[in-house]
Amino acid sequence: MVQIVKKSKGKMVGLFLLIVLLFVCMLSSLMFGITHYTLADIYSMVTSFNAQDLTHVIIWKERFPRMVIAVVTGASLAVAGLISQLLTRNPLGSPSVLGMNSGSIFFIVVFVVLFKVSDLNVIVYFAFLGALIATVLVYLLGSLSNSGTTSVQLILAGIAVNAMFVSFTQIILLMNQKGMNDVLFWMAGTISGRTLDMILAVFPFLFISLIAACFLGRSMNIYVSGESVAKGLGQNVMLTKLTLLILMVVLAGGSLAVIGNVAFVGLIIPHLAKSLIGNGYVWLTPYCILLGSIFLLVADISTRLIHPPAEIPLGVITAFIGAPFFIYVAFKGGRARG
Template identity: 45%
Template sequence: MKKELLHTNSQKVIGMILGIILVIVFIGCSFVYGYTKVNWGMVIDSFRQFDGSNAHIIIQESRVPRAFIGAAVGASLAVAGALMQGITRNPLASPSIFGINAGAGFFIVVAVTFFSVSSIHQFAWIAFFGAMVTALIVYFLGTLGRDGLTPVKLTLAGAAMAAMFASLTQGMLSLNEKALDEVLFWLTGSVEGRKLEILTTMLPYLVVGWIGALFLTRQMNILAMGEDVAVGLGQKTAIVKISAAIVIVLLAGSAVAIAGPVGFIGIVIPHIARGLVGIDYRWVIPYSALLGAMLLLIADIGARYVIMPKEVPVGVMTALIGTPFFIYIARRGLNKL
């Protein structure tokens, strides 16, 4: 990997401050830009003197929730992706490779098909449960064999589960048009139409995941030196990997539960973060969070203008942004993490 763009700690701190400012700016832009014309004065008035007008209702009931949800989901998926790439030593690792997206989607389709579930709040909890179950299965499969849990086995197990759940989901949807109509908007990945209540429901899990990721940074730095070196330094690598897996489930599972399977953020952002600050996870994790929030906010704002007055699901926008980068990373193949 090329040397980081930001060399000194002072530069990295300044970069973080700039990143925080940009996230705030993009959140504000998410309040303002869209099909319904709104200006900055209206946004401020909607907080100071809400008058029940159409513009104020749109700001408070639609754009404010989706802005905060977009920032939280983008940050969580990016941090989860950074941890996954670290413990699997796979530059293409992400919640989709780990099978979390596919597992959550499968459980949602099962709930709609067999139990007639239709509430977005119920979707959130079912998706979170599906993500946890999938992660446990992947971990169990990854530990089989004499050599125990290895990055290659974990990655292969995740890819196998993702393929299986995706196939089962497609099979059920092809036989049930009603289920397809009800979950299609969720399966494409979107922050549109979500309420703040969904975010507040999952926020405790997200906060625990964010804090847990920060606490793991030192251990991830040691693990990045190689399994043998980490063991030689006294690290209990199995515990570190299990802890990281729990954090990944909390972050990616909650994010998928809120917004559906938004792809590519978990792949793209960690590489950009490492290009800026190097391989030190003390910087990679917070930078990934900021950059992930920015990317999803930008994608969501752009999604409002592609086929106006309708909107493109933000998952489609992140795919358009992330696919060229994904191909570039795949072609390089042997990136060092």
């Protein structure tokens, strides 16, 4: 993989430029949509909010929550993807490929459609549970072979678990078609219509996990060198794997609980970050946080601008970009092994 920035000073400058770009994208998220607003409108809303002013209300009640949700969930999905690629030692690793998306959606569908759960704070925990069970199943299926767990087996197990949960979800919805509208947002993947309360329910979990991932950069650098080498350097490999697995489940499950089935963010962003700065996880984690936030902000803005006044589901945009990228990475990996 080509590494564009090699020196620490250059990586620091790159980090600063990404922060600036993130700020620009955040402003753009507040400005652009079916109705466009100016920087003066945003400044007026911040300095002298007027509940009777429709512009202020739309920016604060609709645009601001979308911006915050895109920033937080984009960063979380990107870091979850980085961790999944590290744990599986496979460039195709991501929460969606490992079945976490479909697992979360299945549990949301079960409890919303069958048990009529409507409390968003409760639904969040069901999404966590679905992501956790999907991950455990993938690791169990991936370790059934006599040769032990390999990256290819984990990916194949993830595809199988994903297909299983998708099938179960479709069966439930076919049997309870009236409940389709209640879960349509989560199945399509979208930020539209989400409120600050939804992200606040998971924000503490996501924030702590992102900070923890940043501090684990050196441990990830040791782990990526191989388990035998890591043990030789004194690392508790089982504790490291368990910690990273928990972080991945929390980051992916918490994000999916809010925005639904938005795939491929965790696949694309780690590769983009590695192409910029190489494989050092001390730098990769903060780069993934910023790039993931920028990517989902741009994708969300695109959903409003491509076919106004209608909005395209966010999951469609990320899949449109991610599916060809998945094929490219798979082809590149297969050619390299060949």
